[in-house]
Amino acid sequence: MNTVPVDYYILLSAVLFTIGAMGVLIRRNPLIIFMSIELMLNAANLVFVAYASVFKSFSGQIFVFFVIAVAAAEVAVGLALIVQIFKSRKNINIDELNSLKG
Amino acid sequence: MNSDLIVFLVLSIVSIATALGMVFSRNAVYSALFLVLNFVTVAVFYLLLGAPFIAMSQVTVYAGAIMVLFLFVIMLLGAESITSTSDLPWQKPLAFTLALVLVVESIYLIVSRAQMDRVISAPDASINNVENLRNMALALYSQYLLPFEITSILLLVAMVGAIVLTKQEKAG
Numbered sequence: 565m566n567t568v569p570v571d572y573y574i575l576l577s578a579v580l581f582t583i584g585a586m587g588v589l590i591r592r593n594p595l596i597i598f599m600s601i602e603l604m605l606n607a608a609n610l611v612f613v614a615y616a617s618v619f620k621s622f623s624g625q626i627f628v629f630f631v632i633a634v635a636a637a638e639v640a641v642g643l644a645l646i647v648q649i650f651k652s653r654k655n656i657n658i659d660e661l662n663s664l665k666g
Numbered sequence: 667m668n669s670d671l672i673v674f675l676v677l678s679i680v681s682i683a684t685a686l687g688m689v690f691s692r693n694a695v696y697s698a699l700f701l702v703l704n705f706v707t708v709a710v711f712y713l714l715l716g717a718p719f720i721a722m723s724q725v726t727v728y729a730g731a732i733m734v735l736f737l738f739v740i741m742l743l744g745a746e747s748i749t750s751t752s753d754l755p756w757q758k759p760l761a762f763t764l765a766l767v768l769v770v771e772s773i774y775l776i777v778s779r780a781q782m783d784r785v786i787s788a789p790d791a792s793i794n795n796v797e798n799l800r801n802m803a804l805a806l807y808s809q810y811l812l813p814f815e816i817t818s819i820l821l822l823v824a825m826v827g828a829i830v831l832t833k834q835e836k837a838g
Contacts, residue, residue, distance in 0.1 A: 567668065567670065567671075567785035567786060568670050568671050568674045568714070568785065568786050569780075569781075569784065569785050569786075570781070570784045570785065570786055571776055571777075571780045571781065571784075572674060572678075573674075573711070573715075573786070574776050575773060575776055575777075576678045576681070576682070578769065578772040578773060578776060579682055579769060579773075580681065580682065580685050580704075581772075582765050582768050582769040582772070583682070583685040583686060583688075583689055583765075584685070584689075585765060585768065586689060586761055586762070586765035587688065587689035589757070589761035589764070589765070590689070590757070590758050590761045590762070591689065593694055593745060593747075595694050595697075595736065595739065595740055595743075595745055596688075596689070596694055596697050598736070599688060599697055599698065599701050599736065600688070600689065602701065602728070602732065603685055603688065603701065603704065606704070606705065606708050606728070609708070609720075609724075610708060610711060613711075613712055613715050613717050613720060614715055614786065616715075616717065617715040617716050617717065617786045618784050618786060622801055622802055622805045623805070625717050625719070625720050625802060626802065626805055626806055626810050628717075628720050629719075629720065629723060629802075629806070630813060630817060632720075632723055632724070632727050632728065633727075633817045633820070633821060634817070634820065635728070635732065636727055636731065636732060636821070636824075637820050637821055637823070637824030638824075639732050639735060639736070640735070640824045640825065640827075640828040641824050641827050641828055641831070643735060643736070643739045643828075644827065644828040644831035644832045645831060646739065646743075647739060647742070647743065647831075647832055648831050648832060650743050650745070656743065656745060659754075
């Protein structure tokens, strides 16, 4: 029997999500923070597809499809914002982007 | 040890290693390339889980479109490496500790509630890739028609938004 327990997929997904969250916290480059967010989205997608496969249901796969579409939209707008910030300030270090501070 | 489990273990090592490489590379271009490799291994997981359509979407949309956009922006801005002059010296160790706590407690919770009887068997040979695609399409255009149409509006809004944000202001 070729089987993998679903818990292995959940564990892998938890580890990948944690690495992504750590990347958001420790890096100063907004592009790498964005990439870490994509990694976290991917970890969530993996759980969706794993449980879709366990329950033989297509809803999980369709949710992943929507998540991919939303991630594409998010990346397009986010990268446009980063380009615009870089154009106006010549610097995209997260620590120095504090002009919204009250 | 069965063959699916061996493939899973090898690929999970690759995906965790590439995720760590993504977070810890000094150069943002290397980070992006590590992330591409990570997305490809996740696509192979989707194939193992019997979701070929999602695997192909993953490769074309994530590894193809999104990461190429990232690489373009990194090279356009010259943001390969940003010299970090952090005012918060305690932030990095704290982030490491909190990430460690998060991963330990999530592993504990998953292991303590393990349902080892729920296994993912190899995709049934009678349900081939065409069948998967047909079922996906039927669900997408009947049960999930409204979210699907809203997704198209969302993509249109994102496209217009990206164009407006990066438009050059005309002088005068």
